[in-house]
Amino acid sequence: MMLAGGTLAVGLALLPATPARAVEAPASAVPTPPPLPPERPEALKPPVAEPASPPPPSRPAELKPVVPEPIREPVKDVIRDKPSETAKDSPKETAKPEIPSPPPSPPERPPELSGSAALALKVTPPDDTACRTRLKRLGVDFEPLPPIAEGQCTAPLPLKVTRLADGVTLPQGATLTCRTAEALARWATEVQVEAERTLKHPLTGLELGGSYVCRGQNHDVDAKLSEHAFANAADIMAFTFGGRASIAVKALPEGSDDAQFLRTVRMKACGFFRTVLGPGSNAAHANHLHFDERERSGGHRLCE
Template structure:
């Protein structure tokens, strides 16, 4: 990961019981030499690696094309990384991939000239920011196995959920 410019430090093993924890967690503060991750995120290495690759290969180039007036991408903001909880914060049910360090929720992107929040891209919208959001939702599926776009359900109205949950047959769940 250091060859990608990812800034991170190893953390002690996390074991909160009930399936929550990460064997070898890392604290990530940057996805490349020029793009910070804010706030610092506790993740598994594989999750951070996919996010760094997606940022380098797709996010930065697409943002330059769609929103050149915003300047260079300087930070990716997240709303949630590692947290011991069930899916969608429910009282019971399946444990969240956040509780294993496999997930991150992106809330906004920071550019030299402003912040762009994750938003619901209306199908009828034909402007470049809407095209960018739809592109981001789609290309995220090339890197992550679960992508829940803003507006995909009631729990994901204002952020982009990304996780690396392995499924049978390589199935990817992208909404």
Template sequence: MRTAIATLALLACLGIPAAAQDFLKPLEEFVETIVPPRTPAPRAQPAKPEPAAPAVRAEDEKPAPPPIPRPRPETLNDQEAEAPAPEAVEDAQEAEPAPDAEAAPEKAVAPEAPAVASDDRIYQTACPALLSGKVVGEMLEPIAEGICGERSPLSVTAVNVNGHQIDFSAGVTTNCEMAGALADWVGAVDAYANAALDSPLASLETGTSMMCRGRNGNAEAATSEHGFANALDVTGFTLEDGRRIAVEPNWLPAAAPEGKMLRQAHGAACGLFTTVLGPEANDSHNDHFHLDLGCHGQSCTAQICE
């Protein structure tokens, strides 16, 4: 059909008369019967996109249920019980009657907690000076007297220094730190006596040690370091040759050999104890040296040496 139309259009353009065009019409109809008209193929329609599934918000999601905890085996005497054999479980199930649905469930009775034995032990601290044999003595029971007391007191009767033992005129009750410092101090005095007086020490004359009282014996004053087994009073020394050098009668004259020894003892004490009081401190100490390891100052490093 398109060919016939194109032919007629061409003849019209060439100026061929209409009669000739009428002659060609039967020919066009014959051509159309032989060649069927071409039907244009239908155009494919684009596929419509499927609607996307609505997004699930995080808050709309339901959390998965927590796993069911497995039952824990019962324990006996804090040890895990052995699991019964399968045959024993089956026999027990057959022997047990079916539970009555109408019966009220019995309440589980909690086992009674085992009785806790009271701890009567005494916790104390060992003393290195006592363990090494530097001081001779023994541990005592803890002391508690009102505000006074000491957790690990010692009863000291002698010290081992410079290769020999120096006894105390009376045993003293003190703490470990005081016992160690006391041994070092007696060792220094013994070395001086042996060099300056040609005789080492035989014994140390001791006074007050552990005593719950106020300072200088004043009941209204602060508690003395004696109340914490942290102080000792020394009244003098006895040499191996039998001489006795006491604080009150031999402090003066200072230039005498005995006076020099007492001043050497006083000075050596100031390097080992935090508090050293002698005859020049006050009238309360005119007959003895007071030695202690009390705390002075914010850092407990200040010293009093009088």
């Protein structure tokens, strides 16, 4: 008895030292004397978690008649209900949760390669019949290639193009979509006109650095896929002519016929391709003209 009383006295004497225990100890200690001390620590932990549980019981009552399904929505409804009580606080509290939602807008992939449209492509490939007819009418030599599917690099209806209009050859050949091949062919006719006008010699060929290539932009593995990965782009390294030296694409001093020719045909390309890059655009395009048909929101073009 003496020992028990002594321990209790010590326990009570120690409790006041910590304010948290001092407040709750008396309330729980009164109903049951000795056996409680060991149970107090356990009783103290639950109370911390309890504050969160009490609200739920009231939520289901309000939600069952409306939306009994999701568990997450009850939290939103509780937040909405609280602000409604105080008109001033409601706009602030509701505005915060709504702000983080907008982010999902990144998808910049061409519409033909995203979401349901991409699935539709697999089921029914685009009909290039009309485009191929136009290519033949332009005098383009081409033949269909089997569908390309290398991971994310795809081209359902690629063409092997070896010659453009007016006998302009592509010695390396080009693997392109019909749409890109048509743009290249139409641009080549403009290049032919410029060659005759400025250089007084006919254009006979285009040296290509690449058409379809499964890679990222600027050969960067971490960058998003280049339009080359969709047979939607062509790199022009040089122009060859009949009766004169070829012209390699590079930065040329203004004033020469070669510089005038390069500047003009590059400008004209902007009328046929959505993307035109070359010397001066960036280091990656210092030695060639890059053309592609990347689709951008709002129909924006990149002509540099």
